[in-house]
Amino acid sequence: MTALRPEHDTGEEGPYEQRAYVATGAFEAAVDQLADPLNDPLPGQHASPWFRAESIPAETAEAGAAQGRRSEGQLQAPHGAQGPQGAPREWYDPEGYERDWYGHQEPVVAPPPPPLPRSDETIGLRTADTRRPADRAVTAPIPQAEPEYDEEPAPAPDPGPETRELEPRTGPPTGGRAERRRAAKGRGRRRAEPQSRSAATPEGRPLSRVEARRAARAAKDSPAVVASRVVGELFISLGVLMLLFVTYQLWWTNVRADQIAGSETHKIQDDWAKGRKPGAFEPGQGFAIIHIPKLDVVAPIAEGISKEKVLDRGMVGHYGQGALKTAMPSAAQGNFALAGHRNTHGEPFRYINRLRKGDPIVVETQDAYYTYEMTSVLPQTSPSNVSVITPVPPGSGFTKPGRYITLTTCTPEFTSTYRLIVWGKMVDERPRSKGKPDALVG
Structure with missing residues (x-):
């Protein structure tokens, strides 16, 4: 029912006897209820019909509804423009429009965040244990696998804030505070296997303290085993030392x-080239060179038979001192006796046992070459038998004084138990001015 229009202010009734807008502000309320997108929006209002009614402020909606109720005749609102409580709404169905235009869409609901892991200790601080004493079964925490090597794992790349929110959080290791401390200390270290893995009986139960002590005592080595190991190590060390000593003696x-x-041979030859005339030879001084062509021996001859000064230096020694003094090669008659090593230290007389009767032995001096021929050999005699170097040695086959040579060395090889003796007699004396003898030229 439409209300009558009001009369003019003059009080005269005109042609319009019905007054439609009697209440003050009814016109503005009716205009506010009409959503015309072509009109300019009033201050604080939305001109576009695409805004939902829920976006209208609650105060504006309540004010408009109050003004409409105060009017005597209220314009009929379009269908769907007023809700059950009288709140103004849009003249169209925005949800139906979106459904027709975009199709039916399910609302996107974010999944709830996963619950954080809580340890027994944390739960115990928040909730009271209501279980009966009989139901309080204590279960040992499962031991975590320890890393075998001291290697830090490579850090994982940061997935980003969006992915990080969806990923579940990894809390501290479960268990009590003491277990977490042990896990933190042992992280990245190689630890020994627990005792329960090895120290157990065949039935599977862990060993008692007494049984563990007995097992540890049985695992220890007995004194006999320790002594045998020490003796074995000593023998090995002694064998190595002996091997080194033999290598030194036989090779070095x-x-x-x-x-x-x-070096001594070159020195003697240099002295001869300089024309030095020798006088009395000092012990250890070289004065001649011996040649044994069959054995390919060329060695210097020095005065004396000192082991350290002459023989161990690879030279041949001349018996020329004290009771063992013998003649020189230049003497008119006498026995020129020499000594040399058979093994080690140059071993110049090692193979004199291979000499045969008639083999030449040449002694070279500053003035001449003296050539001897081997005549006889004494395979073995006592070291104290000094008669073998006398002017006419017994057993040599010589019957009268002459110009002889005697070579002495140790026998058997690598020992000094006995002496091997080789004799010879002079067959040629050649001055150096005439050149080398035939024994050295051939």
């Missing part, structure tokens, strides 16, 4: 003696 002494003998 020869190398060193050959170097010294060669």
